[in-house]
Amino acid sequence: EADIYQTPRYLVIGTGKKITLECSQTMGHDKMYWYQQDPGMELHLIHYSYGVNSTEKGDLSSESTVSRIRTEHFPLTLESARPSHTSQYLCASSVPGPFSSPLHFGNGTRLTVT
Amino acid sequence: AQSVAQPEDQVNVAEGNPLTVKCTYSVSGNPYLFWYVQYPNRGLQFLLKYITGDNLVKGSYGFEAEFNKSQTSFHLKKPSALVSDSALYFCAVRDIVDSSYKLIFGSGTRLLVRP
Numbered sequence: 001e002a003d004i005y006q007t008p009r010y011l012v013i014g015t016g017k018k019i020t021l022e023c024s025q026t027m028g029h030d031k032m033y034w035y036q037q038d039p040g041m042e043l044h045l046i047h048y049s050y051g052v053n054s055t056e057k058g059d060l061s062s063e064s065t066v067s068r069i070r071t072e073h074f075p076l077t078l079e080s081a082r083p084s085h086t087s088q089y090l091c092a093s094s095v096p097g098p099f100s101s102p103l104h105f106g107n108g109t110r111l112t113v114t
Numbered sequence: 115a116q117s118v119a120q121p122e123d124q125v126n127v128a129e130g131n132p133l134t135v136k137c138t139y140s141v142s143g144n145p146y147l148f149w150y151v152q153y154p155n156r157g158l159q160f161l162l163k164y165i166t167g168d169n170l171v172k173g174s175y176g177f178e179a180e181f182n183k184s185q186t187s188f189h190l191k192k193p194s195a196l197v198s199d200s201a202l203y204f205c206a207v208r209d210i211v212d213s214s215y216k217l218i219f220g221s222g223t224r225l226l227v228r229p
Contacts, residue, residue, distance in 0.1 A: 004157075006157075031215055033216075033217075035219075040221075041202060041224075042219070042221045043158075043204065043219040043222075045216055045217075048215075048216065050215075059216070059218075090157055090158065094215065099165075099208055099210055099215065100165045102163060103158070103160070104160070105159070107155070107157045108157050
């Protein structure tokens with residue numbers, strides 16, 4: 001399995017709290033991604049990064065923000081959590097170069113906002 | 115814009131029987147196509163990909179997929195299903211004309227293999 005780690009695995013938090021979901025990879029991949037997976041299973045790209053100091057918004061509007069200060073680290077932050085943020089968040093990375101590179105996924109963080 | 119469709123929410127098959135999970139795509143240029151599997155409480159695992167060449171692609175765990183350009187399809191297949199194949203399966207596409215490297219996923223198909 002790919003070396004991409006997400007913490008925490010599960011998080012239950014109250015409305016209004018600030019949270020950061022951690023994602024780290026040890027493969028030296030330049031491209032990293034955050035996907036939100038809703039209860040209906042669909043995956044939506046919410047953020048991606050091509051490398052250090054590069055971040056872009058994805059296809060699904062999200063109130064979260066990301067940063068990429070180090071190649072291996074791509075945390076996602078919610079400034080004020082709401083019940084509508086309840087979802088599974090999946091982090092992924094891919095090698096530099098060709099379009100043929102698959103994504104490597106972490107095991108996800110399941111977030112519940114009460 | 116690129117898109118992927120998985121028309122079946124769930125596929126049921128008996129163990130030992132062949133299985134097919136359907137996927138169709140829409141892209142502007144040449145597609146790069148992928149299949150992923152997701153087991154409960156896990157991330158997605160890469161199964162196989164089509165880039166160019168032979169239309170039949172072989173991947174992990176005995177899975178294969180057939181690329182059909184005229185039908186814009188990339189169906190996942192396995193000759194003999196196992197109960198342990200029960201999982202969520204996602205088809206994904208990357209469009210070569212889209213320089214963002216984004217991977218667009220289908221809505222997923224739940225495969226249930228009964229003993």
